[in-house]
Amino acid sequence: MSTTLVYLDARSLSAEGPGKAERELLTIAAGRSAGSVVVAVSAPVEDDVAASLGRFGATTVLVPASDVSAQLAAGPAAFAAAAAAESGADLVLLTNAGDSKEVAARLGIKLGAGVVTDVVAVDGGDFTKSVLAGAYTTRVRAKTAVAIATVKANSVEPAAPGDGTAEVRRIEAPEAGPTATVERTEAKPASGRPELADARVVVSGGRGVEGDFGPVEQLADALGAAVGASRAATDAGWIEHSYQVGQTGKTVSPQLYIAVGISGAVQHKAGMQTAQTIVAVNSDPDAPIFEIADLGIVGDLTEILPQAAEEIKRRKA
Amino acid sequence: MSDAPAQLKVLVLVKYVPDAQFDRHLTGESPRLDRSDSILSELDEYAVEAALQLIEAHGGAKAGHEVTVLTMGPAAASNAVKKSLQMGATRGVHLNDDALAGSDAAATSLALAEAIRHEGGFDLVFTGMSSTDGETSLVPSQLAERLGLPQVTLVSEVSLDGGDIVARRDGDTETQYVRAPLPALVSVTDQFEEPRYPNFKGIIGAKKKKTTPLSLAELGLGADQVGAAGSWTEVASSEARPARTAGTVITDQGDAGVKLADFLADRKLL
Numbered sequence: 001m002s003t004t005l006v007y008l009d010a011r012s013l014s015a016e017g018p019g020k021a022e023r024e025l026l027t028i029a030a031g032r033s034a035g036s037v038v039v040a041v042s043a044p045v046e047d048d049v050a051a052s053l054g055r056f057g058a059t060t061v062l063v064p065a066s067d068v069s070a071q072l073a074a075g076p077a078a079f080a081a082a083a084a085a086e087s088g089a090d091l092v093l094l095t096n097a098g099d100s101k102e103v104a105a106r107l108g109i110k111l112g113a114g115v116v117t118d119v120v121a122v123d124g125g126d127f128t129k130s131v132l133a134g135a136y137t138t139r140v141r142a143k144t145a146v147a148i149a150t151v152k153a154n155s156v157e158p159a160a161p162g163d164g165t166a167e168v169r170r171i172e173a174p175e176a177g178p179t180a181t182v183e184r185t186e187a188k189p190a191s192g193r194p195e196l197a198d199a200r201v202v203v204s205g206g207r208g209v210e211g212d213f214g215p216v217e218q219l220a221d222a223l224g225a226a227v228g229a230s231r232a233a234t235d236a237g238w239i240e241h242s243y244q245v246g247q248t249g250k251t252v253s254p255q256l257y258i259a260v261g262i263s264g265a266v267q268h269k270a271g272m273q274t275a276q277t278i279v280a281v282n283s284d285p286d287a288p289i290f291e292i293a294d295l296g297i298v299g300d301l302t303e304i305l306p307q308a309a310e311e312i313k314r315r316k317a
Numbered sequence: 318m319s320d321a322p323a324q325l326k327v328l329v330l331v332k333y334v335p336d337a338q339f340d341r342h343l344t345g346e347s348p349r350l351d352r353s354d355s356i357l358s359e360l361d362e363y364a365v366e367a368a369l370q371l372i373e374a375h376g377g378a379k380a381g382h383e384v385t386v387l388t389m390g391p392a393a394a395s396n397a398v399k400k401s402l403q404m405g406a407t408r409g410v411h412l413n414d415d416a417l418a419g420s421d422a423a424a425t426s427l428a429l430a431e432a433i434r435h436e437g438g439f440d441l442v443f444t445g446m447s448s449t450d451g452e453t454s455l456v457p458s459q460l461a462e463r464l465g466l467p468q469v470t471l472v473s474e475v476s477l478d479g480g481d482i483v484a485r486r487d488g489d490t491e492t493q494y495v496r497a498p499l500p501a502l503v504s505v506t507d508q509f510e511e512p513r514y515p516n517f518k519g520i521i522g523a524k525k526k527k528t529t530p531l532s533l534a535e536l537g538l539g540a541d542q543v544g545a546a547g548s549w550t551e552v553a554s555s556e557a558r559p560a561r562t563a564g565t566v567i568t569d570q571g572d573a574g575v576k577l578a579d580f581l582a583d584r585k586l587l
């Protein structure tokens with residue numbers, strides 16, 4: 001019987017339940033290892049958090065003696081390795097967030113396990129991922145006894161909560177070795193909109209918005225969408241860098257992606273061309289973004305977006 | 318906290334990658350990347366820039382500080398080293414061996430870790446945030462693990478404070494200010510300052526700079542430990558994704574917002 005270990009960053013959990021990407025991992029693990037889903041969390045958990053993990057499918061929750069979340073990858077990896085040994089897992093699943101990938105990387109060396117990132121489907125020992133900015137779909141395997149996969153958000157439909165409960169167990173983790181420490185943090189204001197990485201609809205603005213994200217936000221709110229941006233817009237300081245979509249920003253695969261005032265550079269397309277439906281609004285009929293858009297609209301975004309937002313609100317009302 | 322080393326030795330890892338401006342292809346039965354039309358990874362230029370700025374802030378090469386660039390790749394990868402030397406790096410190291418072809422992150426990090434040990438004595442190892450071909454971002458953390466170094470990854474600002482490295486990391490929900498003792502591994506994002514272009518003086522000066530060739534045998538590694546044979550993952554199959562095609566393009570006649578709503582309603586996206 002194969003055992004799957006799910007490693008979760010404690011910061012992604014709450015009494016209401018884990019985040020969407022985390023619930024997807026629990027769903028994959030439950031499908032693969034019927035009856036036993038072991039979860040390793042990077043910090044001791046409150047009872048209500050453990051209870052919510054149980055409802056979403058965890059049967060065992062392994063925690064360290066103290067919070068290791070902030071010991072940049074080294075601490076979490078040392079703990080995750082102890083959890084992998086304790087559970088006897090042959091597959092370890094993590095989210096595809098930057099911090100998780102780093103834990104996966106170090107864990108791979110500790111366990112002598114092959115690591116596959118950016119996974120969109122787990123099928124037995126085969127992991128599906130797209131490479132070269134979406135140009136190819138590949139099936140990758142680990143040749144090692146244990147496999148590690150970091151899974152992108154929106155890969156599976158997360159299961160609804162049930163009435164399961166999880167047993168919490170504390171385990172000893174070995175010394176992490178020299179680690180960097182976080183001295184100070186500055187919180188970023190929350191937008192109140194859906195998370196870019198796992199949103200079903202994304203409206204992104206580029207240089208064409210000329211400093212004013214108002215029309216983009218208006219359309220996004222009418223659609224209940226997340227807001228994204230091109231690097232030109234984030235570099236200009238019109239919007240925070242964490243909203244950037246593309247090679248060096250977020251890779252998104254929503255049902256609908258609306259690119260507004262974005263020309264369609266390769267680096268931008270790398271982050272959005274696996275969207276199911278693409279709409280582009282651009283005043284330049286020769287903009288490359290139109291080559292990949294299901295609907296292209298040539299025109300001025302400051303006129304088109306407010307009209308679309310009003311019309312959508314009217315129809316939804 | 319200890320003092321900064323009198324002479325800083327910084328290593329930067331640079332990769333020679335297919336230019337993303339052109340179509341990139343996987344070829345062969347166990348799919349490999351076609352590596353013609355390659356360049357120094359744009360993302361590694363940020364690591365070179367950060368390393369150069371760091372030593373410049375402490376008196377630069379004149380003060381005895383050094384920036385060594387290391388690449389692992391075929392003969393043509395020496396172009397990545399050359400460009401880095403033109404930007405201002407002090408010397409180059411090129412690990413080249415046929416047996417390295419097809420290395421995954423685990424095999425790459427093994428070979429690079431041994432090359433770094435062989436060269437020895439670095440206070441800091443800088444890398445890019447991700448390669449633009451493999452795009453896994455695994456190598457920096459795997460190197461840190463293999464070398465027993467603290468990792469300060471995905472930084473947009475970095476400086477020395479006494480004998481420690483301090484850096485800014487921008488995450489989704491917070492900005493972190495982090496500190497690590499030397500030696501340490503640092504990966505640099507494209508939020509760092511724009512990399513410099515090699516100027517005339519840099520191009521002339523690079524001709525006199527040395528690049529040391531390295532082979533697997535010199536590192537004490539066998540051919541079965543690296544390359545496709547030594548990798549812990551394998552690509553079983555690959556399929557070109559059908560290229561996206563252009564759909565309908567309309568020109569706004571004053572009603573494009575309504576037409577957009579119609580389109581979304583038709584596709585059941587409202």
Ligand SMILES: Cc1cc2nc3c(=O)[nH]c(=O)nc-3n(C[C@H](O)[C@H](O)[C@H](O)COP(=O)(O)OP(=O)(O)OC[C@H]3O[C@@H](n4cnc5c(N)ncnc54)[C@H](O)[C@@H]3O)c2cc1C
Pocket residue numbers: 205206207208209229230231232233244245246247248249250260261262263264265266267268271281282283284287299300301302359360507
């Ligand atoms: C190493 C590296 C990494 C990169 N990573 C990324 C990345 O992750 N993400 C990313 O996006 N980019 C990235 N880039 C940058 C990328 O190459 C482009 O420069 C960038 O995507 C351009 O952004 P843009 O389309 O908003 O701007 P532009 O290319 O300037 O396009 C603006 C568009 O707005 C249109 N427009 C202007 N006014 C209006 C109007 N009133 N109404 C409608 N349309 C209008 C114009 O016709 C034009 O097509 C990267 C570059 C490098 C070198």
Ligand SMILES: Nc1ncnc2c1ncn2[C@@H]1O[C@H](COP(=O)(O)O)[C@@H](O)[C@H]1O
Pocket residue numbers: 330331332333358360361364387388389390422425443444445446447448449451452453454455456457
């Ligand atoms: N073959 C290589 N030679 C030198 N540096 C490399 C090589 N492969 C990866 N790196 C470094 O590791 C970083 C991350 O690469 P990756 O893990 O492949 O995304 C790159 O930006 C480089 O700095």
